[in-house]
Amino acid sequence: MTTTPHIPVRDLSLKHLRQSCVNCSLRELCLPIGLSAEEMRELDTLITQAKPIKRGEALYRAGEPFRSLFAIRLGFFKASVISEDGREQVTGFHMTGELMGMDAVSSDLHTCDAIALEDSEVCELPFTDMEELSRRIPILQHHFYKLMSREIVRDHGVMLLLGNMKAEERIAAFLLNLSQRFAIRGYSASSFHLRMTREEIGSYLGLKLETVSRSLSKFQENGLIKVQNRLIEIINPDALKQLINNCQQ
Amino acid sequence: MTTTPHIPVRDLSLKHLRQSCVNCSLRELCLPIGLSAEEMRELDTLITQAKPIKRGEALYRAGEPFRSLFAIRLGFFKASVISEDGREQVTGFHMTGELMGMDAVSSDLHTCDAIALEDSEVCELPFTDMEELSRRIPILQHHFYKLMSREIVRDHGVMLLLGNMKAEERIAAFLLNLSQRFAIRGYSASSFHLRMTREEIGSYLGLKLETVSRSLSKFQENGLIKVQNRLIEIINPDALKQLINNCQQ
DNA sequence: CGAATCCTTGAAACCGATCAACGACTGTGG
């Protein structure tokens, strides 16, 4: 039994659904930058009605032609590259309010698969239309440069993690990162569901699934977290943070 | 003694210098996209005279305010993040014709250090000016989106390398990548100087310098390459390629 | 020429991967 109440995934989704409106995720993505009502209307015309993606389905796959970015209105995705021999490298996990597909701009082809890890909804944003609009709305143009830059910074963080950290430090960093991102979206920072398997976590962190499992078990033994399958409760976030700093030696 | 003639670094630089004109690197960056002469002139007005950076000097450092991107007109840089405790993670090596600083757009602060690994020259490209110009030249705007996207794809490749490959596979991939980039710029693909230390290679690849050294020695034993300090001669590129594929199991 | 940095190589320790077995959970159909 955990000490704080668990929030079922279903409830989280419904709660968010109630707060949502059509196209909200991209609106939210752009609201903070201060567009006028008129500009927001223009932005809305670009965006298709929210499109549902069932768990396990692909939003797009590597090699497909690129037409649009996708804003996640609701749900959870993994992005991954499959090498010729079938080996999978997860390059990121993406949740509500985040934008996917920016890697595809470079070659007009998607370079990775985007798979829904729970039933999700996305807003499609045709890229050439967005480019055209962003020429008329400078702040929008700047915002998209920023979004792409943020993706680069995020990737550098992962590179640092993969290059410098030990297994337990990686797991700790991963849990804290998820926790923070849930918190930003108004969910509990201390109690959340993992949408992905241990193997997918391992792929993302450069570890084997057994190592992920062992690390989680050890954290639980030491009272840092509680684990019940995919339900994580963070009990001592400071200890997790300290773990990361120590590990960078 | 090597079988093909070694090209001293000095010669490489001079050779390139002769082909170069002021601001050439950014022009080259943008020429393939088909700007008119008039548009190229406009682009040129943005760009400052080439600015020299001596070996060991910083082009910028993490935390400094961001004003400009930098196109490397000539030379070789490393980009790296220093963690609070002084540990360094090299996030990339950048050579002539490449653009640096795109990570800084997200926060208006540079997020990494850019250090010249040989005497270099850069063209400064004020970002707000570029944004303004790119609104008037759609193809330029698209090109910059592409450049940032390319950086994301590149980082995903490094993540795959760090997450999936063994030490020797990483080194092989690193050498082939350098080889290819030199070849694109008209230098020898089979014989080139490493501008960075073993430690910097290790930092980039998530390995210790001893491991880098050992892998290079082993490749030499097996006749894949020749190593003389920082001079690398690739003798059997196919064997290196095969090494990478095998390692992804 | 001398000092500092960089590189190489060896031996031992350690961490994570691998192999293996079992248990738990999920979802489906009877």
Added chain:
DNA sequence: CCACAGTCGTTGATCGGTTTCAAGGATTCG
């Protein structure tokens, strides 16, 4: 509602690769 199959997760034991520690040698630069 239960049974079942398949996927997912845990844990143990062993193995292997990379790191660590250490020493010596080479190169570079002032």
